[in-house]
Amino acid sequence: MASSLLTNSAAMTALQTLRSVSTNMQTTENRISTGQRVATASDNSAYWSIATSMRADNAALSAVSDSLGLSAATVDTEYTALTSVLGSDGNSGLTKLQSLLVEAKTAGIDRKKIQTEITQIQQDMKNTANSATFNGVNWLSTNATTPTTVNLVSSFSRVGGVPTINTISVTVASYSLYTSTQTGFLDTVGGGGSSIDNLNIGALTDSAADQTTLDGLIAQVTGAINTVSQAAADLGAIKNRIGNNTDFVKSLMDSVTRGIGQLVDADMNAESTRLQALQVQQQLGVQALSIANQNSQSILSLFK
Template sequence: MSSLLTNSTAMTALQTLRSVSSQLATTQNRISTGQRVATASDNAAYWSIATSMRADNAALSAVSDSLGLSAATVDTEYTALNSVLGSDGNSGLTKLQSLLVEAKTAGIDRTKIQSEVTQIQQDMKNTANSATFNGVNWLSTTTATPTTVNLVSSYSRVGATPTTNSIAVTVANYSLYTSSTSGILDTPTSGVSIDNMNIGTLTDSSADQTTLDGYIAQVTAAINSVSSGAADLGAIKNRISNNSDFVKSLMDSVTRGIGQLVDADMNAESTRLAALQTQQQLGVQALSIANNSSQSILSLFR
């Protein structure tokens, strides 16, 4: 039936054109943003998951930064401990030990040996005082230095429960000098510490030889303590490095997961865009034809 008031064909063509235009707008938005799910209205479930995963990635990025700072701090303390230990035998505690053994030689000039001992003592203290990174020093401590330091190592979330793990560092294991003289090198034994021991006045007497034996034992114990501390820091250093690599890999994995949820397939979208543009053009043409069909009614009244 031909009607002047109701053009069913035009209405159908208009509905089709609206649908095509809506799909075309969606496709153009995906192409411009590169995302299939850009807002919650696109897909509430996927958008929610992607948002949570992005938040997790931000937390992992903070962990990665924290691990970098921790690595630098541990490396500074580790390097200083090795320097104090003097593993090359020409400095530090190992050199001090050899000088004390040399001082047991009968008739040797211990005053001259003491001048070298003094230089080693000062050098070790300077090294400990210089082992500072970002205001942190575990080798030369004060009452303000915390007894335990927690280095953030990982972050995870199960459901709505986040978990942050850390590496606990006991500062006393590496403290060489303290404000209360309770460090590895300044703790006195029978009133004498490695930091202030002096052999310049000792002689070949049995009593002084016994004193030297005590000094040697004291330095040997310090070497063992510093070696243990350096080994512990070395293990922590390796753990931080492994955690840092894992966190970076995990961030990449999360990023890929987010992409699989929300990223648009540009190959598919480009094909869909071409098809919709063609459909839009045909829809406009169909609507034009439908609108012109009403003109035929005029011929009935000529």
């Protein structure tokens, strides 16, 4: 092979190899420092695009999870108030009111004293309903500004480029105890001319007519107990549904995160091994370039 001062083929080959090794080393170092083998679109445009869309989906799922948490707190507040108004222990609420009305059927009993206790129960139930507010939302005591239907965000999905948001629809009137128009479970006027909120037995006597009035009031309270019980059961079912959706969304977010990782994350074991190999190749490349450059020095010795 002819020796030339102008063209050192061996040095050019060694330099090209060294450049290639340096480029690969830079890529490997970037993967190690970022933990990703696809950090930008230039690394792998298809995988980067998919990962970006999936990250956006995960952000939407995170928002759904937050919304479910808010919905769960709201429903729990209303459910707690409903059960309190119902008075499942028999010492308060509607169940206590029913027992007092039954007691008022007793001949010769002082119904004014019984009414004193009934009044306290009426006030307590109304205060409970008014206090059932979370983040400005109250389904038990409503007014003209209260929405008739509330949609609780429950899930998010995307097929292609079309997103779908599912909701749990709640009809507020199904849980309203008191309303500004007096159409709630407890402030609607019944057949006896009074509502559970304002019934008063203090002036009733042992007469047959008054006894019939008491029977009507007892039936009215019994009907309210059944209605409020059903409302509480419905809210309990919604609570369970929200809880199930919350668990599913969290599991789905974990699955999406794992999927993104499989697309773009670097295998650190492989990358560290590759880095060590490239470092050795770089050292050998430098030595090869040095040897190639020494050929020119050998030519100079011929002229001495």
